[in-house]
Ligand code: ATP
């Protein structure tokens with residue numbers, strides 16, 4: 417311990433919002449270099465290497481092969497896939513000294529597809545699954561939560577190449593099984609949930625979520641306790657109650673001075689929010705779109721984006737709303753011809769008589785639904801009915817630690833990455849991609865395993881397995897002996913040989929999160945040491961020679 421490069425802090429860093437960020441920084445695992453960019457200090461690096469080793473073992477066992485692609489990529493490849501234009505600001509673009517445009521790899525579909533294109537010419541060479549473990553860079557809008565959402569982070573990304581959909585389906589299941597094993601071995605319980613696959617219709621993807629009850633989960637998961645349906649809220653569908661909603665107001669215009677919000681309108685009219693039409697104006701790829709939904713529901717922006725086949729979407733400002741001739745707070749439906757596209761959520765279908773803005777300041781109007789096609793752009797909510805079995809859905813928050821994705825020919829077709837099939841016909845590869853956030857997984861383990869005193873590392877990814885703490889100098893020889901024995905037995909051990917009070921040593925041991933602590937104190941007079949298990953607080957006194965077995969008994 418006296419030689420270990422670790423400086424624990426007395427306080428949590430002031431900019432840390434979530435437990436994993438607070439604890440990893442305070443316990444001396446990470447140090448911030450710049451927003452969303454962290455140094456992985458020796459303790460952290462040991463954890464990350466262990467997560468990587470588990471990922472490698474399982475990926476290799478599943479038949480994938482490791483390679484390493486460059487971190488800096490040329491623009492030309494991104495032009496081939498069409499993503500240079502659409503990737504947005506997360507793509508860190510730069511120029512080299514010859515003025516050639518490059519980017520820092522946020523992901524490697526383009527590069528891997530180019531590699532395959534050069535190497536896989538025949539159906540006989542497939543299936544193939546290639547992966548790497550590497551740093552990625554994404555200029556995230558909101559880098560936060562420490563390693564959970566960094567700008568630079570470590571990812572395992574794998575890409576599979578198959579001759580047909582059937583092959584892809586098999587590899588997808590193979591990867592799903594490997595992922596389940598990987599996270600289990602890392603000491604993490606995960607839920608595999610359906611996820612948003614972007615605007616490409618028909619594609620399939622799943623996320624592996626560590627379920628958390630803290631606020632650190634950036635993702636919301638809806639799941640059915642009855643039939644097992646589970647999906648990210650960006651994708652989750654639900655059944656609304658079939659009853660129609662009807663306002664009791666006479667169909668005419670009403671003076672509603674300065675009453676704009678759904679809640680204020682409901683209070684003003686003494687009506688439930690589900691008879692009020694909610695209108696939200698967005699700027700979608702630079703054009704205005706008015707989205708309508710029932711007053712008690714929320715719009716899910718990813719669903720909206722997909723329904724419109726859009727790249728970028730944001731709320732319109734009041735000025736932008738006025739520019740298209742609408743009055744913020746009093747937006748209505750026809751008859752006025754609005755210079756914006758309209759999109760209507762399915763929930764509006766059941767609104768028989770409803771209250772909407774009158775398209776003029778300080779007026780609302782009660783009226784009947786207008787006939788218009790609707791689609792699903794709404795956020796599914798807790799207690800909505802499951803579309804598969806009708807049971808009430810539940811909601812929880814989660815951390816996405818990995819995902820698997822059926823890409824199909826999304827990259828191979830535009831990049832002309834083809835092989836010759838049995839009949840000598842050229843066909844694009846059918847691809848899948850599979851990511852795991854290595855650094856995010858380590859941080860998620862802290863979210864899942866900690867208490868007020870510090871981290872409780874799962875044994876498999878702990879930086880060290882055990883710490884031996886001599887309470888005073890006289891006990892050092894026994895402590896030293898235990899330390900050497902454990903080390904020799906392959907149990908990675910730290911000897912706390914610092915000249916510190918026992919209280920300080922215990923605090924640091926809890927904070928750093930060694931799975932086992934062996935304390936050599938007064939009881940050594942009776943030939944006994946104290947053996948403490950960090951995960952469950954179990955504490956026993958045993959003979960020094962029993963320590964190794966005590967550890968082994970608790971890790972299988
Ligand atoms: P998210 O929705 O969280 O932004 P993503 O859909 O962009 O993730 P992918 O591009 O598929 O994720 O990346 C694969 C994995 O990499 C994710 O499952 C996640 O574990 C990890 N990851 C993605 N972005 C970050 C980040 N900014 N910081 C740390 N890990 C990340």
Ligand code: MG
Pocket residue numbers: none
């Ligand atoms: Mg992302």
